[in-house]
Amino acid sequence: MTVAGTNFDPKTPREDTSFETELADLDPKSVRETARLSLSEMAELLGMSESGYGLWEKRTRRPGGPAYRLLFLLSKNPDNVIMQLTSQS
Numbered sequence: 001m002t003v004a005g006t007n008f009d010p011k012t013p014r015e016d017t018s019f020e021t022e023l024a025d026l027d028p029k030s031v032r033e034t035a036r037l038s039l040s041e042m043a044e045l046l047g048m049s050e051s052g053y054g055l056w057e058k059r060t061r062r063p064g065g066p067a068y069r070l071l072f073l074l075s076k077n078p079d080n081v082i083m084q085l086t087s088q089s
Contacts, residue, residue, distance in 0.1 A: 028056040028063065031071050035078035045085055046070065 032042040032053075043053040046067065055061040063071060073081045 026068060026071050026075060028053065028071060031075045031078075032057070035074055035082060037082075045082065 032039065035042065037045065039053060039057075040050050043050045046053065052061070056063055070081075
C-alpha cells in the first residue's frame with residue numbers, strides 16, 4: 001500500500017515511536033494546567049462532562065485514541081489548539 005508517496009506496510013513497526021511514547025506519558029491534569037483551564041473549561045472544550053474529565057485526571061478512566069491525540073496537541077501548543085477549537089463553535 002502506498003500512503004503519501006511512501007511504501008506503507010501495516011505489519012512493519014515504525015522506527016520512530018516517540019509520538020506513542022509521548023502519548024502514553026500524557027497526564028490530563030498537567031495538560032489542563034499547562035493550558036491554564038479549569039476542569040469545567042477543559043471538559044467543555046473537549047465536549048465532555050466535568051466528571052468524565054475528572055476521571056481521566058484521577059486515572060480511573062483513560063482517554064481513547066482521538067482524545068489522547070487532542071491532549072497531545074494541547075500539551076504542545078495550547079493557545080493555538082484552544083483558538084482552533086473555540087472558533088469551530
